[in-house]
Every structure is written in C-alpha cells, then in structure tokens.
Amino acid sequence: GAGVSQSPRYKVAKRGQDVALRCDPISGHVSLFWYQQALGQGPEFLTYFQNEAQLDKSGLPSDRFFAERPEGSVSTLKIQRTQQEDSAVYLCASTSQARGAEAFFGQGTRLTVV
Amino acid sequence: AQSVTQLGSHVSVSEGALVLLRCNYSSSVPPYLFWYVQYPNQGLQLLLKYTTGATLVKGINGFEAEFKKSETSFHLTKPSAHMSDAAEYFCAVREGNYGNNRLAFGKGNQVVVIP
Numbered sequence: 001g002a003g004v005s006q007s008p009r010y011k012v013a014k015r016g017q018d019v020a021l022r023c024d025p026i027s028g029h030v031s032l033f034w035y036q037q038a039l040g041q042g043p044e045f046l047t048y049f050q051n052e053a054q055l056d057k058s059g060l061p062s063d064r065f066f067a068e069r070p071e072g073s074v075s076t077l078k079i080q081r082t083q084q085e086d087s088a089v090y091l092c093a094s095t096s097q098a099r100g101a102e103a104f105f106g107q108g109t110r111l112t113v114v
Numbered sequence: 115a116q117s118v119t120q121l122g123s124h125v126s127v128s129e130g131a132l133v134l135l136r137c138n139y140s141s142s143v144p145p146y147l148f149w150y151v152q153y154p155n156q157g158l159q160l161l162l163k164y165t166t167g168a169t170l171v172k173g174i175n176g177f178e179a180e181f182k183k184s185e186t187s188f189h190l191t192k193p194s195a196h197m198s199d200a201a202e203y204f205c206a207v208r209e210g211n212y213g214n215n216r217l218a219f220g221k222g223n224q225v226v227v228i229p
Contacts, residue, residue, distance in 0.1 A: 099146070105158040
C-alpha cells in the first residue's frame, strides 16, 4: 500500500477486556515495529519483527501484551485483560532493512481503557 | 542503551522568528539521528536524518539540523517560523543492532507559533 495503515483508529475498552490492534505495513518492508505513546510522551519501543520472526520483544511491558506477524506482512498487537495504564496511542512503523533506514509510521490506534 | 534528551516540553515562537529545538543524545556507537514531526491525530513524519557524512543535514519544510559529536547534540533549526510549523517534534536515536532499526525517542517539544 501507499503507507502504513492501522485499524481501528480509536478503541474504547472496558477494563479487563481483550483488544486486538492491526497494522498493515508498506508492501515489501521487511521490518515492522510497534511503539506505545502515552499522553505527552515520546513513543516507546514495544517489539520488532523481521518478516514473520519476532526478533525483539524487550519493550513489551507485561505478558498481557502479545504481537504476531504470521505471514510476514500484517501484524496484530493483542492486549489481554486491559488495564487503565494501557491507555495510549499504539503506533506501528515499517522500514526497509538498510541501516539508518527511515521508519514510516501509521496514524496510530488510540486506546482508552475505562 | 541509547537515550535522547529534549528540554522544554512547550516552545513558543513568533511567526517569522527562528525555531530552535535542542536535542542531546547518548550512544555507545556512532549514532544515527532523526527528527520527526507529529501533527494532531497523525503518525510521525520524518523531517530529516543523520547517518554518516555531512554533519549539517537539510530536511523538509525548511528545517535543518547539525550533528556535533563533541557536544553529543543534534539541534533542529528553521530560520523563519510559519504557522504551519505548529506541531510536536521528536528527536530520536537508533538503538538497535544489525537489521533492527528500533528508535529511542525524546519526550518531544510542542511548538506553538504566535501570529
């Protein structure tokens, strides 16, 4: 596609509910990243995929967070038993593998846990 | 681990005046540095980046930044602010290895342009 697409744009979840956030990266981009951006803060790294392989998940804040990219294209970030502190914008980015390559970001999913 | 410091969460600048946003980084390896801009309810858009070579980097919308290794800085400037420059600006440093281009971001500067 022309850019990174994320859905839904907005999600309101009741505390304890499970949510799934989708990212459709730029076609051909091998690398895919998820970031969490709390209100008034910069994005913070969650996890990294190279094709379908999750090579770095050091930023996932708890075992309630799970990400997958089964066919090396679309990725889903799943949050189980959501808590209020999970409220944030979740950004997806994709890049080529070149060192220092530009990351192209989607518009994000704003998750509000009530 | 790499990190980025951006001081002053809110920056007010008069239309036509110089825009200066400061960024200092720490990195254990030669850094790759980026400035991104974020408009309300939008994702991040790359303004400019430094990887190697010329230390003065020009980007989109008239912005430029200079990499100064001795000062571990990568400050962003624009000679004359325009109303459309009102946005949030993030400095970032690459902190991954090999093919992992993960970024560490600063807390951002919210720029307000005063007519």
